[in-house]
Amino acid sequence: MKTALKRDATSEEDSGVRAGARSAVKSARASRTNSAVRGPGGLSVRLDVRALTVVVLLLLAALAASVVLIGTGDFPIPAGDVLKTLLGDGNAGQEFIVNELRLPRVLVGLLVGASLGLGGALFQALSRNPLGSPDILGLGQGATAGALVMIVLFSGDAGQVTVGALVGGLATGLAIYLLAWNRGVHGYRLVLVGIGMSAIMTAVNGYLLTKADLVDAARSVVWMTGSLSGRDWAQVWPLLALCAVLVPLVLANGRGLRMMEMGDDVSYALGVRVERVRLLLMLSAVLLTAAATAAAGPVSFVALTAPQLARRLTRSPGPNLLPSLCMGAALLVTADWISQRVFGADQLPVGVVTGVLGGVYLLWLLVTERKAGRI
């Protein structure tokens, strides 16, 4: 009830209905968290103070966790020295460790987390389901199939595995979209087609694993869990370039996505070209997820949990794209730090930590959502 009212109020603001047209109750409710910055000539920008605060705090948390993570390892470096080295003021040994070994790994972690968080938020908004994340839709399994083909059949090196995963993820995403298409793509069909796809891909992966020798199988399982170890600058640049293109594109279409949450007919009447926006956003989400998976493996649950956590922090019903992105980055880097602290340097990959944390979170989510009658 409360969220419905709030959604109503924000959407009216979105569609440009001016203050005079709003009822007093709604404007009072809206002004608690939202305020508008009004410029000359009747231009105004809505400012969600709470969401902005959350984004800033999450960014700070992600950066702080990154600094701590750079200082963690067999050769610990205090946080102050890490900052000094990053600013180009450290000694030669620290500079090598920070700039060549640990910084690229942390950057890959940040970018992968951000991509997964944003991709997850997009998928959840498009499928209108809090559980409609790329893990469950089979994108992770598709990328895994691509990577396993490279590892098992061609004994490929890291670069070839990355390409294989990218191709596998994109092909699976495309197949899910086409199979779910029937005069438009609807949330439930998308989820169920994804579940079927995921089962097929799991079988393919199982087959490839039985065909591998034990060394390749062990390597495959590590890749399938998702790991950041040994990532270098070669992985950073493509991911950064992709994010630089896709993140602004997605954020620019966030308004249409928010209106689409009210249903296709309403948003069409409000001037959103529904199928076009949906195709564009879904393509972006598939690209982001596939690229992140190619770089780090199918790190589980980040895409599922980041948007949900972000939504609970901002208390905003919209798709929460930017907060989810920051939350994903903070989550992944923190999980990598936990895996290094708890299990020792590079004993267990980061995917194990996100899997355990995510599993616990998921059960809690299922219970609360069921109590609230939302799923």
Next chain:
Amino acid sequence: MLVDSPTEQRAESPSAPPTRRTIRAVGLLVSVLILVVVALASIAIGAKQLSLGEVWHGLFESSGTYGDVVVDDRISRTVLGLLAGAALGLAGAVLQALTRNPLADPGLLGINAGASAAVVTAITFFGVTSLSGYVWFAFLGAATVGAMVWFLGGSRGATPVRLALAGTAISAALYGYLQAVMIMDDAALNKMRFWTVGSLTSATDSTIRQVLPFLVVGMVLALALARPLNAMEMGDDTAKALGANLNRTRVLSMLAATVLCGAATAACGPIVFVGLMVPHVVRSFTGPDLRWILPYAAVLSPVLLLGADVLGRIVARPSELQVGIVTAILGGPVFIFLVRRRRTAQL
């Protein structure tokens, strides 16, 4: 037993036109014949091809020739396929009726993942290597996850999406655990990578003897539930008005499905989609009456499972493709087809 059941039921439903009942009974007989043919094929086809004469010799006049040894080896595999297939089909039909959900399947509902997680725990942490140990762990895992999915997804009016998502989510979490264990323990990885795909190769006489009591109890229970489940399908209020005991039926159905899936999974590893596809296909020609769906599912599911097993031996000769892989690759597209055919509003 399965062949006899339609004759008793004929007396119980006098309203149905007799021709339709005859057709259904004849259809069931034909299905049994098909099952016999597939079972014979499963004994004859493989790395060493046997003629029908050799199969006959091995089955009834066994004298220890090379062919007889091969037949002996393949008999236990075929029997396990028969039992496990019937178990999965019945479990799927019961779950679909119980949840009023045409997409319910032991695999989708996470019961298989629960059994897998329990078995990997047994291998790694308790050092269990024998099947008699696996069975109990697989049961425990299947029962726990079955109860969890039921509680989280469906206890207040199960919708397909709610149950499928609860099952898939719990499966995802359990597979995370499975991977962590396999990373830490190479020996477990080496066992589990063959176990998790689902195969009939592990079948021996002792395997069958261990799971047989559970399977028989589960099958009898499932077949006995046909009438109360029929009442349940009309909605809770109508079922209550007709005198069905809702809670007892629900608990017994979950119990039957869990026992059947747990035992089948313990013996063969997780096999998906058999329980989903067969009851669906069956319903399309028997109609919604479970007194027909259940016997048909029990006969036709082993046809699918053994057929997939034979297919796996043919396509990858002289090696073989595990039956779980074949059923998933055949079943996935069928699942997607079913999802596409139904209108979104109904889901």
